[in-house]
Amino acid sequence: MRPGEIDEIRKLPLFAAMLPENFDALFRGAYVQSFPPQIELIREGDPADFLHVVLEGSVELFATWNNRETTMATVAPIATFILAATIKNGPYLMSARTLEKARVILLPSADVRKIFTTDTGFAQAIILDLAQCYRSVVKSHKDLKLRTSVERLANYLLRKDQQAGEQGHFDLKIEKRRLASYLGMTAENLSRSIRTLNGYGVEIDGSQVRITDRKDLAAFAKPTPLIDDPKC
Amino acid sequence: MRPGEIDEIRKLPLFAAMLPENFDALFRGAYVQSFPPQIELIREGDPADFLHVVLEGSVELFATWNNRETTMATVAPIATFILAATIKNGPYLMSARTLEKARVILLPSADVRKIFTTDTGFAQAIILDLAQCYRSVVKSHKDLKLRTSVERLANYLLRKDQQAGEQGHFDLKIEKRRLASYLGMTAENLSRSIRTLNGYGVEIDGSQVRITDRKDLAAFAKPTPLIDDPKC
DNA sequence: ATAGGGTCTTGATAAAGATCAAGCGAGGAA
DNA sequence: TTCCTCGCTTGATCTTTATCAAGACCCTAT
Numbered sequence: 001m002r003p004g005e006i007d008e009i010r011k012l013p014l015f016a017a018m019l020p021e022n023f024d025a026l027f028r029g030a031y032v033q034s035f036p037p038q039i040e041l042i043r044e045g046d047p048a049d050f051l052h053v054v055l056e057g058s059v060e061l062f063a064t065w066n067n068r069e070t071t072m073a074t075v076a077p078i079a080t081f082i083l084a085a086t087i088k089n090g091p092y093l094m095s096a097r098t099l100e101k102a103r104v105i106l107l108p109s110a111d112v113r114k115i116f117t118t119d120t121g122f123a124q125a126i127i128l129d130l131a132q133c134y135r136s137v138v139k140s141h142k143d144l145k146l147r148t149s150v151e152r153l154a155n156y157l158l159r160k161d162q163q164a165g166e167q168g169h170f171d172l173k174i175e176k177r178r179l180a181s182y183l184g185m186t187a188e189n190l191s192r193s194i195r196t197l198n199g200y201g202v203e204i205d206g207s208q209v210r211i212t213d214r215k216d217l218a219a220f221a222k223p224t225p226l227i228d229d230p231k232c
Numbered sequence: 233m234r235p236g237e238i239d240e241i242r243k244l245p246l247f248a249a250m251l252p253e254n255f256d257a258l259f260r261g262a263y264v265q266s267f268p269p270q271i272e273l274i275r276e277g278d279p280a281d282f283l284h285v286v287l288e289g290s291v292e293l294f295a296t297w298n299n300r301e302t303t304m305a306t307v308a309p310i311a312t313f314i315l316a317a318t319i320k321n322g323p324y325l326m327s328a329r330t331l332e333k334a335r336v337i338l339l340p341s342a343d344v345r346k347i348f349t350t351d352t353g354f355a356q357a358i359i360l361d362l363a364q365c366y367r368s369v370v371k372s373h374k375d376l377k378l379r380t381s382v383e384r385l386a387n388y389l390l391r392k393d394q395q396a397g398e399q400g401h402f403d404l405k406i407e408k409r410r411l412a413s414y415l416g417m418t419a420e421n422l423s424r425s426i427r428t429l430n431g432y433g434v435e436i437d438g439s440q441v442r443i444t445d446r447k448d449l450a451a452f453a454k455p456t457p458l459i460d461d462p463k464c
Numbered sequence: 465a466t467a468g469g470g471t472c473t474t475g476a477t478a479a480a481g482a483t484c485a486a487g488c489g490a491g492g493a494a
Numbered sequence: 495t496t497c498c499t500c501g502c503t504t505g506a507t508c509t510t511t512a513t514c515a516a517g518a519c520c521c522t523a524t
Contacts, residue, residue, distance in 0.1 A: 044458055045458055063374045063377075063378065063458075064378070065374065065378040065379065065454070065456060065458075065459065066378070066379075066454050068378050070374070070377040070378055072370070072373070072374075083363075084362075084363040084366045084367050084370075085367070087359060087360070087363040088360070088363045088364065088367065090367070090464055091457075091458065091464065093367055093370050093371065093374070093458055094370070116356075116359065117352075117356060120349075120352060120355065123352065123355045123356065123359060124348075124349060124355065126359050127319060127348065127355060127358050127359055127362065128319070128320070130316075130359065130362035130363055130366055131315075131316040131319040131320045131362055132320065133366050134316045134362055134365050134366040134369065135316050135317070135320065135322070135325055137366060137369040137370055137373060138304070138316075138325050138326070138369055139325065140373060141304070141369060141372060141373050141376070142295045142297065142302070142304075142325070144373070144376055144377065145295075145302040145376065145416050146295065146296070146297040146298070146300050146302055147297065147298075148510075148511095149510080149511070150510095175471075175472095176471075176472065177471070177472080184377050185511070185512090186511075186512055186513080187471085187472070187473090188472090188473080188474085188511090188512075188513080188514095189510090189511060189512070190472095191472065191473050191474075192473090192474085192511095195473095195474095206472095206520095222297075222298050224297060225323075226276055226277055226295075226297075226323065226325055227297065232322055232323065380480070380481095381480080381481070382480095407501075407502095408501075408502065409501070409502080417481070417482090418481075418482060418483080419501085419502070419503090420481090420482075420483080420484095420502090420503075420504085421480090421481060421482075422502095423502065423503050423504075424481095424503090424504085427503095427504095438490090438502095
């Protein structure tokens, strides 16, 4: 682990409230590993032996069925993924692969499970984390069931613009075909959806997005905090 | 509350591990209410003032956006709903309405939040409950993104048949238009999907379902525990 | 510089699903 | 009983989205 890195991890909401001795015990059993791009870290269905923490690079969570595949989320530093499987001691419901070169900490699930039963602070943090995760998926589910693909794209762009400080321009930071899969459409359909949004104050050149008329876009997208506010 | 009912509630996994004095304190502040059918108990966006427990009847969780509405889940006795909003002290992400005459307990969210910070047993139970809820929604999300509407229906029928003991026949226990909304399709499309499944060993007359050829249906539906096993 | 591999876009077409309109049929009220 | 309502089904049509095919673009390695 890099110098200072452990302190950053200790500051993550999930770990901040742990008793120091438990934190130390948990991370003594940790493996830090570096992976090249496009490596499958986790295969859905496998037992959840490790809780993962992304330190560098980014990781894609995806799911498959019957030769189809869909992107569920991307995880960026510093964040954990697949906490619920670890807790339930069940199989992973999603697979994970590195998108770029990535460094990841693997924390043995058995240790996590053991510690949260005795460490109140850790248990509290897990509760908040799981509640947050749950609400995020519910929002995604509403997005998918209530909106068309163009509407999902429009709201996605508004969210990203907001996260980038409402500058009116930002970088997608994700391949278009992955974005398409994340949004629940094909790459071809994404291209055409972008075309459609050209008429509502959106210009996309490569990975550069410019929102030239946020009012117009918002009037089309009709964002609501109950779907689009990540903090809510 | 009816005699004996409080004991049933105490046996729910969510409450079973609570300290008796905390359980008693929590339920001293409870309201038991009876509602007629089609009453909105909760409106999405409202603050989560109460954790709800369904004692009798059934409750539909649904979400709306831009004049569209979709069924997210139905809750049957005895079960709680909208725990995550209570925990996070955030707005409800879903609305709830009674489907039939229903009796519901309302537990003040503030009490729930206060108690889980001190009662380890309760905290553990909440963790398991939230992890379960999270995984359920992830499964629904995979179902929706990876499968066509006919495939979703086919797998739904297999799940219900299994839950009814693999008898090969069971009652839908839900209006078709609600089932359609739950499965992410229109009522018309559900009718046609049923027609399609007639060719795979499924007969539906009113609310009575008969699976005459489970092999054939399963070969079409390709169920997987990673989407279709509610316990996994 | 250029050849090769990927991604992205575009067009044509097909499939899936939604909408609209009409009629059927079971159940409830007068 | 008859009428009415409401949910369900069916057919026709339209919209949305996916698929297939081809070409443009853009890296990158040689």
